[in-house]
Amino acid sequence: MVEFLTQIINGLSQGSIFALVALGYSMVYGITQLINFAHGDIIMVGAYATYVMLILAGTPLWAAILAAVLFCAIVGVVIEQVAYQRLLNKNAPRISLLITAIGVSMLLQNLFQIIFKSDAKSVSNVLPSFPIPVGPLEISSVTLITIATSVVIMVLLQLLVKKTRIGKAMRATSEDAGAAKLMGISSRNTIAFTFAVGSGLAAVGAVLYVGAYPSITPYMGSLLGLKAFVAAVLGGIGSIPGAMIGGLLIGLAESLTKAAGWSQITDAVVFGILILVLLLKPTGLLGRNVKEKV
Amino acid sequence: MAESNVMLSVKDLEVYYGSIHAIKKISFDVREGEIVTLIGANGAGKTTTLHAISGLVKARSGEISFCGSNLRAMEAHKIIRLGLAQVPEGRRIFASMTVQENLEMGAYIRSDRDKVLEDYERVFERLPRLKERRRQIAGTLSGGEQQMLAIGRALMSNPKMLLLDEPSMGLSPLLVNEIFSIIRDVNNSGVTVLLVEQNAKRALELADRAYVLETGSVSMSGLASDLAADEKVRAAYLGAG
Ligand SMILES: Nc1ncnc2c1ncn2[C@@H]1O[C@H](COP(=O)(O)OP(=O)(O)O)[C@@H](O)[C@H]1O
Numbered sequence: 001m002v003e004f005l006t007q008i009i010n011g012l013s014q015g016s017i018f019a020l021v022a023l024g025y026s027m028v029y030g031i032t033q034l035i036n037f038a039h040g041d042i043i044m045v046g047a048y049a050t051y052v053m054l055i056l057a058g059t060p061l062w063a064a065i066l067a068a069v070l071f072c073a074i075v076g077v078v079i080e081q082v083a084y085q086r087l088l089n090k091n092a093p094r095i096s097l098l099i100t101a102i103g104v105s106m107l108l109q110n111l112f113q114i115i116f117k118s119d120a121k122s123v124s125n126v127l128p129s130f131p132i133p134v135g136p137l138e139i140s141s142v143t144l145i146t147i148a149t150s151v152v153i154m155v156l157l158q159l160l161v162k163k164t165r166i167g168k169a170m171r172a173t174s175e176d177a178g179a180a181k182l183m184g185i186s187s188r189n190t191i192a193f194t195f196a197v198g199s200g201l202a203a204v205g206a207v208l209y210v211g212a213y214p215s216i217t218p219y220m221g222s223l224l225g226l227k228a229f230v231a232a233v234l235g236g237i238g239s240i241p242g243a244m245i246g247g248l249l250i251g252l253a254e255s256l257t258k259a260a261g262w263s264q265i266t267d268a269v270v271f272g273i274l275i276l277v278l279l280l281k282p283t284g285l286l287g288r289n290v291k292e293k294v
Numbered sequence: 295m296a297e298s299n300v301m302l303s304v305k306d307l308e309v310y311y312g313s314i315h316a317i318k319k320i321s322f323d324v325r326e327g328e329i330v331t332l333i334g335a336n337g338a339g340k341t342t343t344l345h346a347i348s349g350l351v352k353a354r355s356g357e358i359s360f361c362g363s364n365l366r367a368m369e370a371h372k373i374i375r376l377g378l379a380q381v382p383e384g385r386r387i388f389a390s391m392t393v394q395e396n397l398e399m400g401a402y403i404r405s406d407r408d409k410v411l412e413d414y415e416r417v418f419e420r421l422p423r424l425k426e427r428r429r430q431i432a433g434t435l436s437g438g439e440q441q442m443l444a445i446g447r448a449l450m451s452n453p454k455m456l457l458l459d460e461p462s463m464g465l466s467p468l469l470v471n472e473i474f475s476i477i478r479d480v481n482n483s484g485v486t487v488l489l490v491e492q493n494a495k496r497a498l499e500l501a502d503r504a505y506v507l508e509t510g511s512v513s514m515s516g517l518a519s520d521l522a523a524d525e526k527v528r529a530a531y532l533g534a535g
């Protein structure tokens with residue numbers, strides 16, 4: 001029982017990282033119908049930003065987090081402006097966008113490989129690590145910090161989207177970009193803002209991920225990004241609460257698979273979930289059917 | 295009303311969708327204070343014309359000017375700032391947002407908060423059904439209420455001119471009465487109106503002047519009362535022979 005509960009909490013912790021990354025996929029998809037396959041690599045960018053600040057420059061943790069978030073937000077916006085904006089403006093076919101996204105992903109991986117070489121860099125003790133007794137359990141502080149940080153971030157994100165002017169503009173644009181333009185909302189600014197927020201969230205995910213797995217490579221974003229994408233699809237791509245729930249469920253699925261002693265097949269379980277969702281309910285748990293409009 | 299100020303002027307407008315020639319050199323104008331209607335059958339090009347004005351589709355050639363500004367050179371989201379608001383075909387309210395949030399989106403461009411608060415009250419006075427449903431999700435409103443919300447949302451920008459695209463679509467005759475009397479009322483409060491309708495009978499009753507659109511061209515124009523009495527219009531659009 002204790003073992004089982006511990007695995008549940010580990011799953012929630014891992015899942016909240018997936019959720020933070022899945023949000024970026026989902027928010028960007030909601031507004032542009034673009035599956036930004038370069039999003040996973042933003043985690044990698046965030047991890048290296050943390051490494052540069054914390055290890056190379058020796059800054060305190062808060063400064064490293066801030067720098068990673070800002071840097072990723074800027075990289076996200078630059079990618080949107082340079083790679084996607086023209087395609088989106090011209091209503092390019094989805095396949096062109098998808099191929100561009102894969103190209104951006106490869107560009108980022110190779111760029112970071114050139115800069116930092118392909119060997120793994122170690123970024124240990126990013127987050128303070130000690131066991132915390134929770135009832136009969138002993139949970140690592142890193143796990144609890146991850147869960148708590150994610151909860152706070154998601155509450156803030158909900159406030160942003162529900163209460164602020166720009167958040168409402170995001171929702172309006174994602175629901176009907178043409179009607180939003182008639183209200184005076186600039187799609188261009190809203191899309192750029194969405195990329196910035198999504199990439200910033202991925203940077204937070206990166207710091208938390210590095211806190212748990214302190215070894216980083218230029219390719220670390222691929223699998224993590226794909227799993228977060230599965231989480232976004234499971235929750236219903238385009239849906240913010242869906243991305244959160246999808247992330248947590250994928251995290252739980254992974255850790256329960258491990259708890260059952262099937263560690264070798266966790267990836268297969270995650271992608272099996274993707275296949276099941278696509279077969280049984282392609283719109284995901286909370287997805288809506290999108291109508292397309294001028 | 296003879297030669298009052300032209301507010302919106304469209305000259306030799308041409309719009310293509312790929313190789314489809316949707317609008318073929320149409321010209322018309324709307325003067326300050328008027329209600330002008332653009333009537334025509336399904337597919338005549340009414341919506342395309344409004345979308346060209348509001349920038350949602352790009353014109354191939356021609357001129358569109360509103361209060362002296364060249365709209366063709368302007369991005370869609372900037373046009374509402376000139377005081378030109380559109381109630382789009384099919385209402386296109388933000389279905390997952392509340393009534394209140396939809397109205398807020400209508401006031402998106404405004405920074406005069408106190409005036410905006412007054413304008414909510416004015417909109418609710420004019421459209422009392424919305425007031426009761428302020429906190430309701432807009433997608434759950436009835437068709438008539440959604441149309442009212444679309445109108446209220448456009449009014450929240452405090453426009454000089456309102457473009458309405460088939461506001462009577464899918465509504466019962468009783469609700470059409472209500473919507474048309476709202477449009478009359480809005481016009482009386484000083485907002486110029488360009489009304490696009492398939493329901494020619496009702497549109498001609500309401501409007502001062504009218505243009506008939508046929509497969510992308512203006513086939514007739516004149517005083518609404520004259521067109522309503524015209525044999526050809528009666529035969530083609532008013533179901534009289
Ligand atoms: N997005 C589009 N792509 C291609 N053709 C279109 C599009 N929208 C409208 N059309 C065509 O343009 C013509 C005018 O359409 P529209 O402006 O919607 O007419 P109306 O509003 O008068 O019913 C029609 O022939 C229609 O099929």
Ligand SMILES: [Mg+2]
Pocket residue numbers: 337340341342383460
């Ligand atoms: Mg139409």
